[in-house]
Amino acid sequence: MTATVISGKEVADDIRAALREEVNGLKQHGILPGLAVILIGDDPASHSYVKGKIKGCEETGIYSEVVYKEAAITEGELLDLIEAFNENPNIHGILVQLPLPAHISEKAVIDKIRADKDVDGFTPVNVGNMLIGNDCYLPCTPHGIIELIKRSGQEISGKHAVVIGRSNIVGKPVAMLLLQENATVTIAHSRTQDLASVTKQADILVVAVGRAEMIGAEYIKPGAIVIDVGVNRAASGKLVGDVQFESVKEAAGYITPVPRGVGPMTITMLLKNTVEAAKRLAGLPQQ
Ligand code: NDP
DSSP: OOOEEOOHHHHHHHHHHHHHHHHHHHHHTTOOOEEEEEEESOOHHHHHHHHHHHHHHHHHTOEEEEEEEOTTOOHHHHHHHHHHHHHOTTOOEEEEOSOOOTTSOHHHHHHHSOGGGOTTOOSHHHHHHHHHTOSOOOOHHHHHHHHHHHHTTOOOTTOEEEEEOOOTTTHHHHHHHHHHTTOEEEEEOTTOSSHHHHHTTOSEEEEOOOOTTOBOGGGOOTTOEEEEOOOEEOTTSOEEOSBOHHHHHTTOSEEOOSSSSHHHHHHHHHHHHHHHHHHHHTTOOOO
């Protein structure tokens, strides 16, 4: 069997086209969705992610404001910057690009972002609301993964989903969203014993480990949906996922590539949350 490749890029393009129309409509009502991005230091990967987010804003007509600060910025200065965006009526979404320099508390920074402008879905208020199924901004990568599975035409309900990874930004929230979609969910991590025996039960396998091409065909149940979240730079310089794409493609039913898989969806869900935030803050009904 050769898997169907789920193109995150194509799905993301469709959603962005719809967003562009929605933003145009909002502009006619005098509402211009605005995203503020704060980037600290000179990490090349962070700069590249921010570039992608700004490009996404340009494509969809969302106003964006990027503030670049040197790594020496104090925590207090960063918190003041966030506070200014909290109060700025032209800004509906605030994103602080992670990771932060070691002297700045990630918790303090996330806590400072107003929950109704937290378009990354990282604040405790949003995470709590997601957990109990309340209306909230869903975290972008997990939300993008759910959309990708749904738009591939595959049912989630009743399937056994295995998530490898339990980070706060990917593993835990995607497991929670899969549960809300009525999957039976198993979360595996670095202490899981006999990982392959667990993953071979997965109808849906989400891999968010951060280890280049760790998952080969021997981990896959034939016909499974395999979502590769990993973004790793191989020794050759090539961008690769956590999954061995070529061999797993021969065992799985559906598979996402890297690049052009989960990555474009993450940014697209951020844009979607920003548009929702603009509607929410303007008192308009949301989706
Ligand atoms: P983290 O490093 O925070 O988490 C990795 C998880 O993998 C941990 O829970 C860890 O377990 C688990 N793990 C590590 N080694 C093993 C192993 N040998 N067997 C089983 N589990 C293991 O990573 P993130 O969740 O932040 O990111 C994961 C990957 O996804 C990275 O490559 C990252 O770049 C990528 N990513 C991609 C995004 C996109 O938009 N495409 C967005 C966000 C992330 P334990 O908890 O026990 O240590």
